[in-house]
Amino acid sequence: xxxxxILDMLGDISRRATARLSxxxxxxxxxASERRVEILRTIRGTILPRRLEFSSENEDRLVLExxxxxxxxxxxxxQGDAPGFDAxxxxxxxxxxxxxxxxxxxxxxxxxxxxxxxxxSPDADDVGITMSEIETACAEIAVSDTPxxxxxxxxxxxxxEAPTVILEPQNLTTPPTSTKSVAHLFHKGAAAFASGRVLxxxxxxxxxxxxxxxxxxxxxxxxxxxxxxFASDLAAWDxxxxxxxxxxxxxxxxxxxGKAPGIALCRDGxxxxxxxxxxxxxxxxxxxxxxxxRKGG
Amino acid sequence: MSLDSALKTAMETIPDCFAAGYIDMxxxxxxxxxxxxxxxxxxxxxxxxxxxxxxxxQGIRAFEDMLRKAGTVSDDAPGFGEIAIFAxxxxxVFLRTQAYPDHVVCYICRxxxxxxxxxxxxxxxxxxxxxxx
Numbered sequence: 001x002x003x004x005x006i007l008d009m010l011g012d013i014s015r016r017a018t019a020r021l022s023x024x025x026x027x028x029x030x031x032a033s034e035r036r037v038e039i040l041r042t043i044r045g046t047i048l049p050r051r052l053e054f055s056s057e058n059e060d061r062l063v064l065e066x067x068x069x070x071x072x073x074x075x076x077x078x079q080g081d082a083p084g085f086d087a088x089x090x091x092x093x094x095x096x097x098x099x100x101x102x103x104x105x106x107x108x109x110x111x112x113x114x115x116x117x118x119x120x121s122p123d124a125d126d127v128g129i130t131m132s133e134i135e136t137a138c139a140e141i142a143v144s145d146t147p148x149x150x151x152x153x154x155x156x157x158x159x160x161e162a163p164t165v166i167l168e169p170q171n172l173t174t175p176p177t178s179t180k181s182v183a184h185l186f187h188k189g190a191a192a193f194a195s196g197r198v199l200x201x202x203x204x205x206x207x208x209x210x211x212x213x214x215x216x217x218x219x220x221x222x223x224x225x226x227x228x229x230f231a232s233d234l235a236a237w238d239x240x241x242x243x244x245x246x247x248x249x250x251x252x253x254x255x256x257x258g259k260a261p262g263i264a265l266c267r268d269g270x271x272x273x274x275x276x277x278x279x280x281x282x283x284x285x286x287x288x289x290x291x292x293x294r295k296g297g
Numbered sequence: 298m299s300l301d302s303a304l305k306t307a308m309e310t311i312p313d314c315f316a317a318g319y320i321d322m323x324x325x326x327x328x329x330x331x332x333x334x335x336x337x338x339x340x341x342x343x344x345x346x347x348x349x350x351x352x353x354x355q356g357i358r359a360f361e362d363m364l365r366k367a368g369t370v371s372d373d374a375p376g377f378g379e380i381a382i383f384a385x386x387x388x389x390v391f392l393r394t395q396a397y398p399d400h401v402v403c404y405i406c407r408x409x410x411x412x413x414x415x416x417x418x419x420x421x422x423x424x425x426x427x428x429x430x
Contacts, residue, residue, distance in 0.1 A: 220367050228356075233350050255378060
């Protein structure tokens with residue numbers, strides 16, 4: 001059986017594929033708002049200690065020290081003063097960081113990012129600024145949606161008419177998850193048996209919905225760090241298992257023994273729905289999955 | 298009994314099972330393999346590398362910690378020891394052995410299998426397979 005989605009995806013990959021001559025990755029966004037989202041996504045996806053060097057053609061640079069999806073220092077910023085992580089108060093540091101990221105995302109021409117090992121190991125007291133803090137601060141800074149790369153096809157819209165986008169923290173990236181995706185439907189259906197539920201987009205671990213015990217005031221509320229780590233695990237799993245296991249997929253994690261709860265992860269390439277359920281409700285989990293993936297159903 | 302024999306015997310008891318492997322997560326290598334066709338070997342080799350992200354991932358461990366803190370799991374509970382993955386027309390069962398927590402037994406079944414029975418039979422074979430290592 002040939003899945004047309006897989007063929008489309010492979011075609012898209014082959015069209016975009018180019019030989020890498022440098023360890024740096026080019027940010028694909030052409031507007032400031034898209035690039036800022038990519039910068040934030042890069043920070044969010046950095047779990048191990050790294051020095052992230054963002055650079056532009058005209059030699060503007062923003063070098064961040066990142067660990068566990070948190071920015072622990074600004075090592076270089078050519079477009080403004082770096083915040084003093086030791087001297088300034090946390091709110092000032094966060095706002096200054098958001099300004100630097102926003103300013104850098106508005107740089108004309110292509111942008112690149114290089115992820116390197118840090119020069120020194122992070123100190124035990126390097127708490128850093130969390131993604132949610134940076135996103136909230138960024139959301140208060142408007143950036144333009146005007147294309148910033150010359151050879152990018154542009155619309156006839158004049159610069160004066162270009163819309164200014166103010167991003168809400170929870171919507172910093174994206175088209176909403178389709179309400180008909182398998183993961184979305186699983187998230188909805190799991191309300192019948194799950195004690196806690198979370199729906200997360202694949203490429204951005206900002207939750208679309210959190211319910212039951214996983215709601216913000218619930219005992220199993222996963223904070224941004226847990227979600228970032230979880231996203232990182234699943235990304236590694238996808239990378240390594242792609243040749244053997246395709247999407248959509250249902251992953252059920254169960255305890256070694258006893259009646260402790262399990263977690264069911266329904267993933268469709270667009271989103272991941274996590275449902276925490278009692279072990280004895282595995283039958284309901286499997287029934288829901290089969291009803292959603294049944295051919296012709 | 299050799300590991301391969303133990304895997305083969307286990308496969309015979311698990312409904313619609315057509316491949317089995319014994320994985321060392323520490324090295325990502327297959328220590329034992331039984332399958333009906335060459336594709337099984339490739340799939341199991343791929344999964345031998347991949348499955349550590351699920352059993353040993355930081356995010357999964359963070360979830361286990363959350364469950365412990367919430368009191369839904371006892372502090373000395375060993376965490377997730379079993380993973381069932383449904384995808385395309387297959388059911389993959391991964392079971393961590395108690396004797397060697399870095400070792401995982403994997404069974405691949407057709408999705409026509411009764412999932413509950415496949416899991417139960419997989420469990421029942423675990424001790425024998427682990428003892429054959």
